[in-house]
Amino acid sequence: MENDHLFAPGHTACTGCGQALGVRLVLKAAGRNVITTDATGCLEVFSSAYPYSAWEVPWIHSLFENSAAVASGIEVALKVTGRLEQIKVIAQGGDGGTADIGLQALSGMFERGHDVLYVCYDNEAYMNTGVQRSGLTPYAARTTTSPPGRLSWGNARPKKDLPAIAAAHHIPYVATASVGYPYDLDKKVKKALSLGGPKYIQLHVPCPLGWAHEAALTIEIAKLAVQTGLYPLFEMENGVLSAVKKIAKPKPVEEYLKLQGRFRHLFQKEGGAEEIKTIQGIADENIQRYRLVG
Amino acid sequence: MVKKMIEGSRAIAEMVGLCRPQVIAAYPITPQTHIVEELSQLVANGELQAEYVNVESEFSAASVILGASATGVRTYTATTSQGLLLMIEVLYNIAGLRLPVVLGCANRAISAPINIWNDQQDSITARDTGWIQLYAESNQEAADLHLQAYRIAEDQRVLLPVMVCLDGYVLTHAYETVDLPSQEEVDAFLPPFRPLYRLDPANPLTFGTLADPSCYMETRYILQRTTGKALAVIEETATAFQKAFGRRSGGLIDCYKTEDAAIILVAMGSVVGTIKEAVDELRAAGQKVGVLKVITHRPFPKEAIYQALHGAEHVIVLEKAISLGNGGPLATEIKATFQERPQRVAISSVIAGLGGRDITVDSIKRAVAMARERVLDGEFLDLRADLEIEEVA
Numbered sequence: 001m002e003n004d005h006l007f008a009p010g011h012t013a014c015t016g017c018g019q020a021l022g023v024r025l026v027l028k029a030a031g032r033n034v035i036t037t038d039a040t041g042c043l044e045v046f047s048s049a050y051p052y053s054a055w056e057v058p059w060i061h062s063l064f065e066n067s068a069a070v071a072s073g074i075e076v077a078l079k080v081t082g083r084l085e086q087i088k089v090i091a092q093g094g095d096g097g098t099a100d101i102g103l104q105a106l107s108g109m110f111e112r113g114h115d116v117l118y119v120c121y122d123n124e125a126y127m128n129t130g131v132q133r134s135g136l137t138p139y140a141a142r143t144t145t146s147p148p149g150r151l152s153w154g155n156a157r158p159k160k161d162l163p164a165i166a167a168a169h170h171i172p173y174v175a176t177a178s179v180g181y182p183y184d185l186d187k188k189v190k191k192a193l194s195l196g197g198p199k200y201i202q203l204h205v206p207c208p209l210g211w212a213h214e215a216a217l218t219i220e221i222a223k224l225a226v227q228t229g230l231y232p233l234f235e236m237e238n239g240v241l242s243a244v245k246k247i248a249k250p251k252p253v254e255e256y257l258k259l260q261g262r263f264r265h266l267f268q269k270e271g272g273a274e275e276i277k278t279i280q281g282i283a284d285e286n287i288q289r290y291r292l293v294g
Numbered sequence: 295m296v297k298k299m300i301e302g303s304r305a306i307a308e309m310v311g312l313c314r315p316q317v318i319a320a321y322p323i324t325p326q327t328h329i330v331e332e333l334s335q336l337v338a339n340g341e342l343q344a345e346y347v348n349v350e351s352e353f354s355a356a357s358v359i360l361g362a363s364a365t366g367v368r369t370y371t372a373t374t375s376q377g378l379l380l381m382i383e384v385l386y387n388i389a390g391l392r393l394p395v396v397l398g399c400a401n402r403a404i405s406a407p408i409n410i411w412n413d414q415q416d417s418i419t420a421r422d423t424g425w426i427q428l429y430a431e432s433n434q435e436a437a438d439l440h441l442q443a444y445r446i447a448e449d450q451r452v453l454l455p456v457m458v459c460l461d462g463y464v465l466t467h468a469y470e471t472v473d474l475p476s477q478e479e480v481d482a483f484l485p486p487f488r489p490l491y492r493l494d495p496a497n498p499l500t501f502g503t504l505a506d507p508s509c510y511m512e513t514r515y516i517l518q519r520t521t522g523k524a525l526a527v528i529e530e531t532a533t534a535f536q537k538a539f540g541r542r543s544g545g546l547i548d549c550y551k552t553e554d555a556a557i558i559l560v561a562m563g564s565v566v567g568t569i570k571e572a573v574d575e576l577r578a579a580g581q582k583v584g585v586l587k588v589i590t591h592r593p594f595p596k597e598a599i600y601q602a603l604h605g606a607e608h609v610i611v612l613e614k615a616i617s618l619g620n621g622g623p624l625a626t627e628i629k630a631t632f633q634e635r636p637q638r639v640a641i642s643s644v645i646a647g648l649g650g651r652d653i654t655v656d657s658i659k660r661a662v663a664m665a666r667e668r669v670l671d672g673e674f675l676d677l678r679a680d681l682e683i684e685e686v687a
Contacts, residue, residue, distance in 0.1 A: 035493045037361065044502075050509050053500035058493040060364055061502035062387050066357035069349065073317065073361025073369075074493060076345040080316045080367060087495055105357065108350035 003028045011054040013046040016215025018179045018205030018222060019094070019121045020046065025182050026090070026119055026203070029189035032057060034088045035078075037071045039097030040064035042128040043121065065101040067093045068109035068118055075114045084115060088193050091118045095136035096126045098202075099162045103135075110169035110198045117192045117199040120162070123207040131210040135160040138230070139282060140275050141262045143210075148265040153275050158282055166200040167236040173199040174236040179206070180222030184233060184245060191235075204231045212261020224256040229283035232290045247292045253280045295539070297473050302433040302465040303328030305472040306372075306398060309437040311342045312480040313444050315370040315396075317362035319347040319355045323377040324410050325462035326400040330372055352377035356384035356397075363393040364501055366492030368444065372398035374462055376405060378416045382423065388455045389424025389517065391502055394447035394487070395455040397425075398440065401563065401614075402462040403649040411650020412462040413614035414563060418623050424517050426456040426524055427592040428544065429562040433470045436460040438543035439589075441475075442531045445484050449531075452524045453490065454517075459591075461564040461614075463650070475539060483538050521593045528590050546595035548587040549602050551577065555584030557662060558606040560599075560628060561613065562588045565646075565653050569612070572658035583662060588624065596631045603628070604637040610665050612658070612675070614647040621645075621672035642670035651676060 006027035013020035019042060027034070035058045038044050044061045047054040062070045071091035078084040091109070093102055098120040109116060125143045126132040133146040139158045142148055146155040167174045172195045177185040185203065192199040206222050208215040225231035226245065230253060233245035254276060257263040266272040266279075287293055298305070307329050310318075318337070320330035336342040345362075349355045352373050359369040373381060378399055388395050399417045403409040417427060426446060430436035436458065443456035460466060475483075491499055505513055525546060532545035542548075550570050552558050559569050566587040576583045586602050588595070603609050611625035620626065625643030632638060642665045647653040657676050664670060677683065 032498075033495045035365070035495065045504055048500055048503040050503040050505050053503065055500050056498055058495055058498045059500050060361070060391075060493060061504075062357065062360055062391070063383055066353065066360075066384065069354035069357030070361035070364075072347065072349075072354070073319065073358035073363075074365045075361075076317050076347055076358070077362035077365035077367040080343070080345045081365075104350055105354050108354050111350070112347065 003031055006056045008054045008056055011047045014209050016208040016218045018207060018218050019043055019123060022121050022179045022203050022205045025185050026189050029186045030090060030193060033086055034090050035074050037067045037091045039067035039093035039102055041094040041097055045128060064097050066105050067091045067102060069105040071116045072109045072114045075116050089116045091116050093120055095120060095122045095124060096134040099135040099160050110171050113197055115196050120202045121205045122202050123205045123210060125210050127207050127210045139279060140266060142265060163202055167239045170239040171198040172238060176202045176233050178204040178222045178226050178231060178233060180219050180226060213259050217259055221259055227251045228253045228256045229287040229292055230256060232286045232292055234290050244290045244292055250287055253283050295473050295475050297471055299469055300472050302468050304332050305433050305437045306440055307332030308474055309440045310370050311336045312477055313441060313484055315344055316367035317345050317369045319349050319358035320371050321349050321352045321355050321377060323374055325402060325466045326372045326374040329398055352380040356381040359395050360384060360388050360393060363395050364493050366489040368487040369395050374400040375402035375416045378420060382420060385420055385423040385425060392453045393455060394453055396443045396447055397457045399457050399459045400462040400466045401459055409649040412464050413648045415615045417459045418615040421592055426454055428458050428590055430460040431564055431566045431587060433465055434472050435543050436465055437472055442535055442544045446527055446531050448487050449527050450490060452527050464564040525593050525595055544589060546590045546598045547602055548589060550585045552584030552586055552602055554582055556582045556607045558603055558609050559585045560609060560611045568653055568655060569658055572655045594627060600631050600635060606639050608640045608665055610642040610644060610661060612644045612646050616645050640669045643672045644670055644675050645672060646675040
């Protein structure tokens with residue numbers, strides 16, 4: 001396929017990296033006429049080590065917290081030179097660069113109405129620096145800064161609801177997606193790019209290293225996150241929920257959790273069953289809130 | 295050219311408008327705000343064909359400008375003080391990416407304690423970012439330096455960002471007669487921006503790669519060499535400016551009555567005007583005094599400064615900044631230029647005007663009188679005795 005290698009092989013991502021797969025799928029859907037930005041993180045490190053580059057589209061890395069602001073600048077430059085009709089702008093960042101340190105710049109970009117698609121590759125922790133907790137780390141996950149211990153079950157808080165924060169800006173399009181569902185992702189990227197104004201896609205991308213799972217299980221784990229209700233796939237247009245990916249029969253969260261070392265303590269420590277119940281509660285709440293079943 | 299009685303900020307905004315930036319991004323902060331208010335009005339009136347981006351922080355102002363410049367358009371932002379500090383991380387990146395951005399810095403003190411008045415601690419903090427730094431003495435010079443800044447920045451031998459520093463309030467809010475050129479004159483002096491590289495799907499390039507220990511140092515070497523070579527371009531640009539507009543503005547340094555001077559004061563920015571008055575009065579009283587104005591602070595014009603100062607007996611560096619824990623940053627650098635040089639002169643360091651404290655002709659005379667007694671080492675000029683600071687210090 002023509003767009004198969006816009007993110008070229010030869011980069012240095014880990015085996016089974018969900019983010020590398022995610023980038024390839026996003027670019028494949030977007031095509032060549034894009035300019036991309038990228039926040040500091042794994043993606044920048046494994047794709048751009050001089051003198052090599054995996055990017056077959058124009059790409060700029062500036063800093064950690066400003067991917068959305070740099071993309072805003074690119075967008076206005078294209079607008080003022082009459083090129084915005086032909087060229088799309090895609091801003092990229094990890095969950096830390098998007099939900100934490102880059103949130104202000106992201107909100108600014110949404111509020112000002114820039115015609116930019118922001119893709120957050122959500123692998124649920126600061127993987128590039130060695131798996132530290134971010135605002136998108138799920139409840140009870142082990143990271144190097146939210147370790148389980150005598151007084152702790154891992155990350156103490158549930159994920160920040162960033163899609164809702166994005167949608168609260170009443171931007172044209174917000175969606176969650178998963179590398180476990182590439183056709184769904186393809187459709188959402190194309191739909192986003194067909195709309196003017198700011199768009200936000202939060203893409204769930206398993207990280208074998210950070211989540212401590214078999215590299216061969218990336219897709220299976222991504223699918224299980226969706227099938228349990230822990231990572232609901234939905235679209236919100238102009239701030240209103242417009243579509244969800246239905247789950248025929250939700251799987252128990254244990255099936256998702258047990259494949260990942262970051263949740264192993266829940267199965268080993270006494271009292272872990274209670275924590276798993278809490279996580280099941282989060283999934284059930286998602287199922288109800290987004291009407292994922294039926 | 296039109297001579298106008300005009301506020302400094304407005305003169306700068308009009309000059310920037312004449313330079314035809316296509317993207318302007320800024321965040322309000324006193325005393326910079328009048329510059330960008332005026333620019334947003336020019337855009338609103340359709341007098342300037344540009345996108346004005348109301349960002350949510352100075353960090354994003356610099357980032358928007360970075361992205362726009364990398365896409366190949368001329369850009370502008372202005373800030374001061376805390377805003378400049380918030381931008382610093384981006385400033386390094388703009389220089390590292392070799393983007394010819396122009397920034398106006400309305401010099402202001404730094405917190406804590408909060409103080410919105412003038413000194414130069416903010417831009418001095420940004421001196422190592424890889425930006426060219428020019429300091430204006432008057433509103434005329436501040437406006438002229440903005441025009442020259444674009445030509446220097448976009449010169450393909452340079453391709454570096456330029457910061458034009460002008461003293462907050464003292465210049466930004468002062469009304470002076472300023473000679474503003476016509477659009478035709480500016481267009482003749484400043485050709486449209488033609489980037490060597492830009493973000494463009496027709497020629498996909500990777501900007502801002504990861505450079506590991508095998509190649510990072512070379513990028514710093516290239517920046518250092520290029521910054522050094524910019525000295526000649528800055529001089530060349532001032533000469534071209536003089537030819538086009540008939541007045542001397544910009545360049546590396548400017549000397550006032552230094553040829554036969556036994557004592558030479560060194561300063562940057564608007565205080566030079568006051569020092570010139572003091573020099574005239576001291577000369578009338580028979581003292582051979584002069585003043586050296588440092589216009590280009592980065593790249594640091596070591597040779598020009600040495601040549602201008604080496605005939606003096608005593609150099610007094612008077613600056614509105616301090617490197618806490620050491621002393622006057624400009625004085626330290628001027629002392630360093632005299633290392634391993636044949637001539638040695640006494641060099642005094644005076645810290646003055648922090649947080650907007652007035653520097654009067656009398657205070658300058660006091661500094662000269664003190665320096666006649668002894669070499670001053672980071673002397674704070676005009677401290678208040680009534681605040682009983684010695685008991686706390």
